[in-house]
Amino acid sequence: xxxxxxxxxxxxxxxxxxxxxxxxxxxxxxxxxxxxxxxxxxxxxxxxxxxxxxxxxxxxxxxxxxxxxxxxxxxxxxxxxxxxxxxxxxxxxxxxxxxxxxxxxxxxxxxxxxxxxxxxxxxxxxxxxxxxxxxxxxxxxxxxxxxxxxxxxxxxxxxxxx
Amino acid sequence: xxxxxxxxxxxxxxxxxxxxxxxxxxxxxxxxxxxxxxxxxxxxxxxxxxxxxxxxxxxxxxxxxxxxxxxxxxxxxxxxxxxxxxxxxxxxxxxxxxxxxxxxxxxxx
Numbered sequence: 001x002x003x004x005x006x007x008x009x010x011x012x013x014x015x016x017x018x019x020x021x022x023x024x025x026x027x028x029x030x031x032x033x034x035x036x037x038x039x040x041x042x043x044x045x046x047x048x049x050x051x052x053x054x055x056x057x058x059x060x061x062x063x064x065x066x067x068x069x070x071x072x073x074x075x076x077x078x079x080x081x082x083x084x085x086x087x088x089x090x091x092x093x094x095x096x097x098x099x100x101x102x103x104x105x106x107x108x109x110x111x112x113x114x115x116x117x118x119x120x121x122x123x124x125x126x127x128x129x130x131x132x133x134x135x136x137x138x139x140x141x142x143x144x145x146x147x148x149x150x151x152x153x154x155x156x157x158x159x160x161x162x
Numbered sequence: 163x164x165x166x167x168x169x170x171x172x173x174x175x176x177x178x179x180x181x182x183x184x185x186x187x188x189x190x191x192x193x194x195x196x197x198x199x200x201x202x203x204x205x206x207x208x209x210x211x212x213x214x215x216x217x218x219x220x221x222x223x224x225x226x227x228x229x230x231x232x233x234x235x236x237x238x239x240x241x242x243x244x245x246x247x248x249x250x251x252x253x254x255x256x257x258x259x260x261x262x263x264x265x266x267x268x269x270x271x
Contacts, residue, residue, distance in 0.1 A: 006180050013180075014194050017173045021198035024166040025236035026205065031163065032232055042224050050224065057223050 046094055049081045070136050079128055080137070086122035093118065093152065101157035112149045116141055185254055192247030199240030206233025 033039055052063035067077050080086065093115065099108035110118075119141045123134050141148075178187040210226045 010177055010180055010190065013173050013177050014190050017170065017177075017191070017194045018198050018201070020166055020169050020173065021195060021240060022201050022205065024163065024170065025198065025202045025233070025240060027163060027166060028236060029229070029232040033229070038228065039225060042228060053223055057227075 045091065047081070047087050048083070048090060052081070070140055072133065072136060076130075076133050079126075079133065083122060083126040083129070085125040086119075089118040089122040097152060097155065097157060100153060101155075109153060110149060112145050112147075115148050115152070116145050185251060185258075188247050188254075189251045192244050192251060194244075195240045195247065196244035199237045199244060202233055202237040202240060206230045206237065209233065 052059055052066070054060050063077070067074075070076075072080075093110065096108045096110045099105040120138060123129060123137050129137075144151075174187065174191055177190055178184065181187055181190070207230065210230045213226045213229060214222060
């Protein structure tokens with residue numbers, strides 16, 4: 001009877017140990033996330049890739065539209081998405097859209113010229129872009145330059161309510 | 163976190179005392195950490211699903227993948243721990259079996 005009781009206790013303890021292991025691993029994730037503020041950094045920084053991917057990580061229609069319009073390969077599309085300078089300049093445009101649409105700050109609206117300059121600056125400062133790719137981006141940007149500001153500030157932006 | 167680690171150590175010690183067998187204890191903790199590792203992976207994917215259905219941010223993929231990667235990191239640690247314990251168990255067990263066989267052979271001769 002003592003042996004049977006001891007075996008049952010060991011099984012119960014093993015189950016408690018499993019639960020404790022899972023609790024410890026989950027708790028360490030919570031500590032990691034809350035201490036490092038990395039989630040806030042991710043939320044606050046929207047990249048080009050975020051704009052062209054669906055929730056499941058697959059590319060959306062915008063990706064294929066831009067890819068076909070620029071007539072570029074998948075590798076070139078990846079270079080554009082990973083360009084640090086273009087992603088940095090995207091933050092300026094997104095900040096401006098939020099200020100204009102959410103905070104009603106009319107002065108925050110960027111002109112067509114300013115947006116084109118940001119694309120030009122981002123493209124020219126990305127070292128791993130080939131001359132051909134740079135020309136493709138700048139040619140198409142120049143083509144749509146007159147509509148770009150209106151298009152961007154027509155995007156529906158709203159606050160997430162609590 | 164320290165309390166959770168203490169609980170793990172205390173439970174392992176109690177199992178060792180109750181079983182009175184180091185090999186059995188290492189086998190049990192190996193299996194337990196293996197199950198915990200697999201459950202952590204399942205939990206990570208489950209949480210990813212919950213985040214994806216509850217939050218609607220444009221950069222949702224990166225947020226849910228971030229959580230999943232943290233869970234996977236912990237799961238890998240638990241699975242490695244399990245693997246090490248099971249390897250130690252197999253090695254010690256094989257050593258004991260060989261030793262006993264050698265004893266039997268010597269007695270037989």
